[in-house]
Amino acid sequence: MNTSTTVWRRILLAAAAPVAAVLLALVLSSLVLLVVGSDPLDAFGRMVRHALRLETMVDILNRATPLYISGIAAAVGFRMGLFNIGVEGQYLLAAIVAAHVGALVALPAFLHIPFIVLVAMTVGAAYSGFAGVLKVTRGINEVISTIMLNAIAVSGLVAFLINRWQSGGAVTGGVGRVGTEPIPSSGRIPDLNGFVELFTREITQGKRLTGVLVIAVLAGVVFHLLINRTRFGYDLRASGINPIAAQVGGIPPKRMIVMAMIISGAFAGLVGLTEIMHIGFFPANPIQGLGFTGIAVALLGRNRAVGAALAALLFAFLDVSSGVLQFSGAPREIVVIMQGIIILAAVIAYEVARRAREREEARTAAEALEVNETEEVVA
């Protein structure tokens, strides 16, 4: 037994799946591109060249930030075996409340920003926790309840609140800029342009690298520590892997469900910050659908902090590539198709890799046994 080769083999097995998924997606997307009459090499070349521009990188990171946080929110649920589809409603509701409340108060920046962040997390947590309470007290499946709560949040609460809290179009003028009262500058997270420009040239085209990126990174670190290093995270993972064994092991199933939903919702509350921090208010036409994309990000990232980060960057890269593809004549749908293909390919590749890994582990474990060990009796 050579430990280092085993370690390498495990790393290879771990990396093989996502790499295979992306390769498979590349091949299939090339076929699609050929079918619609575009040159795949040219298209991919444009995508990569475009992505290497500093301004595009800013776009990618700005796009990846909410996707990542949304992925983390979904991953908290997934690690516990819960399907929180409600990130969508949770983040929109949290964002509008945070934007409104954030505009009402006057505080120094070092209090104002944490205050807004805290409000967003609290609203998301409360809304999500409600679905958890429904599950443990009324046995309502969280998929059903969060879908319902999404509808209530988006079509009901947010629609109602945006009318009530509307600032009368005086934000920057025009119907496209209607939204809540602007948050004073003390409540806005500054952009990171200055920091990035320390290392490279000036960022042009008026692009601003969102400061929420820092929150996203923190969220990832907190998620990782919480899940992998704390007793709570242990309980959460155990409940997700084997709820019965977890219960026998003293983990209270109902409390864990509510807690997991609350934490998932707290992360979800952060998703909308990117937008409200960028434009300074909650708009009448907020970016929607991030909650659902987050599920794909979590899935592709295997519900791990680093994996979800890579997945969010990949999704952001594809989204941002949509424009160059279109201006080079390829249809926009190709990006959507690629995203779908990548998720499918990932699911397949992960399963193949999981089986390979299990065989590998069973083999090494068998090697550790003495040869003349009595055969196990199957009951």
Added chain:
Amino acid sequence: MAAAIELIGITKRFPGVVANDSVNLVVEEGEIHAICGENGAGKSTLMKILYGMIQPDEGVMRVEGQEVRFASPLDAIAAGIGMVHQHFMLADQLTVLENVILGAEPTRSGGRIDFDSAEQEFRRVAEAYGLVVDPDDLVEELEVGERQRVEIIKVLFRGARILILDEPTAVLVPHEVEELFRNMRELKEEGSTLLFIDHKLDEVLAIADTITVLRDGKTVATVKPEEVTAHDLAELMVGSDLPTPEAGESTVRDEIALEVADLTVQDEDEREVVHSVSFQVHKGEVLGIAGVEGNGQAELIEALIGITPAASGRISMDGTDITNLSVRARRELGLGYIPQDRHREGLLLPSPLWENAALGHQTKPPYAKGIWIDRKGARERTEEIVAEFDVRTPGVDTPAHALSGGNQQKLIVGREMVAEPSVLIAGHPTRGIDVGAQAAVWDDIREARRAGMATLLVSADLDELIGLSDRIVVMLRGRLVATLDPKSVTPRELGAHMTGANGGADA
């Protein structure tokens, strides 16, 4: 006239175990034939072979004189064999008639179902055999006994002449059992042959014309009920060649570690499954609970560890009332648990061994430090367990699913033992593991007992019960019906108590 069923030398092997070992069986036409045997004796395997669900490795099967080979239950049905499963296979939302014709629908031209002729046929079958049930009732509204009759009609509807009933009384209440037996006799009078599995000896003696006993996959005897007593049958089932794992000298102390008083437990349907059970386990004592599976032991264990609430009664541990405490609180007070089904209740299969070792103990050092999991401490502790309890593994980071069953079990036993519980609940602690691991687990329990641990041992393995226990109580239909001394009790007596064959008198 040829026998309805004749089996010669049927053998079926599963990896590592011979489920049926050269089984011979003759079922005469028009008789009620009972198959008896302990759990794991091979009854279910034999029934599955007869019904074509699995294929024997060796041996010959004849049905009504014709040699047959069933590739699937369809072949068995074609040969006139029908099976009434223990767990009913009915669609709740359909009516009785719809269930009965499901998969064998009489059709009119154009593929439409001919409900009229179906109902006529249904009534003919039901009346001929005296099976009373309304064809238009929804199955979900039926009682258990009625559902069973639907299953029987279903089988007859398909033209079965030989009926296999898999533990038909297991789900029934006493008056339903009587009704079932009445139906069985009528079926017999109408010329059907019935083969049924049971291990309740009083029932077997009451209904069967012939009884075949299986033990360890072999047919040990075929007897007539008038020739034997329940005691004889029990002895045949259990066998008498018992190697005794010696418990050694008694280490029982005066202090009571676990006390259960008038404990009643209900299942999800609010049926009482444990009735007013009381017992005490002293420090240093192993109390064995004997019983045929399904007599409330599992529910008793669940109530003791706190998964199922007690409907009434009181549980206390080391003098503390734990009746209303959470599982975690009970565990933190020193309640250890070796689950009956390690994959279901004991392990996180994809997780590394050290995380498995922490399960149930994750709130305390060395597994935890404040709110954090102490990964280093947990790994070290797991390495100790691996060394001390001889868990064969490449390392503590190996996932649990990579280990063999015996090593998984040793890990579970190890993690409970190193926590030095004051009370250990062990459910079938050696089930499904190899002989070496079995001996190791026994040694571990004995050692902890010397150190003062109180153990409640639930097992279907009579060797294990007699060998390890200081005292044995027998559980039957949710009640403790006997207290026995393992030093003096014979397996035959024990078996008789377990099956209720001795009328429930205390020994």
Added chain:
Amino acid sequence: MKKSVRYLAGLLALAMVVAACGDEGEGPGGDDAPHVGLVFDIGGRGDQSFNDAAAAGLDKAVAELGVTKSEASPNDDGSNRAELLQLAADESDIVIAVGFLFEGDAAAVAAENPEVNFAVVDTPMINGETNEPYSDNTAGLVFAEHEGSFLVGAAAALKSETGVIGFIGGVSGMGGLIEKFEAGFVAGARAVNPDIEIVRQYITAAPDFDGFVAPDRGREIALSMYEDNGADIIYHAAGLSGSGLFDAAKEFSEASGSKVWAIGVDSDQYNTAGDEVKDYILTSMLKRVDVAVFEIIKAHIEGNFASGPQEYDLSVDGVGYATSGGFIDDITDTLDDYKAKIVSGEIEVPTTPAP
């Protein structure tokens, strides 16, 4: 752990340095013929509405003015509008964006690209804080929808037999955008018949924009107006949801035996909504996005590009009504009288709905 973080930071910095060296914006094409970049609203070509109208205007400009073009539409969640505008600006002389949702992004991107002109459909492109255009290179293409709606409102009142007509709005609360249609429609109808009953309903409220893409809900509301309120003509300003109104008109007419009508919006829906329902479309309120797009490109070429709102009203035929099907041929004289009065200023059409 720490080591890997340092690695990651290093990699990121390296990537950005490389990026800094790698690129240089391509800038507008140097050819003689101007290049037009058209950025659609979500959905792109084929929406039988603004996007198609804008595309028609651009196609006409390509044919008649000899410009070259490129096109793109945003992601489904609209998150990359600014990026598309920037990409369009990289290779175009004038960028046209379809839909008011582009306003903020267009203003920002225009500021970064002063050599490129920007025109956004359906917004005045006025900075609310200064009441001035955002910059010299930003124009807004706006329409006097209330004037067009006045005419179809008058048509509805003239044609109604039950004395009850209906209005279905897609999404309320978008700064009064759809309410403007309602205002004109109500005013036009009451100009003809002050006692007419007008049932009005919005499908959703912002920010739930499903109201523009919910034909089933449009159909439900329309059916209820026909059946329960006795309306016989319904006007919609609800985007794709309007097809539900057309279906409802057909369905109710066939079921009840008495013919009811629908009025289309934006484009001539008699021609776009499908053969089965065209006979139920009395007229449509036309918003000539194609005219506006063509005119702004022409102005750009002629050097007459002006910033701020460029209103296309009845006087320049920027709005109007459709006569396809010939159902209102008998009242066009009356409608044209109203039109003349509006153009002359004799009638002033309100932009907020009367109660």
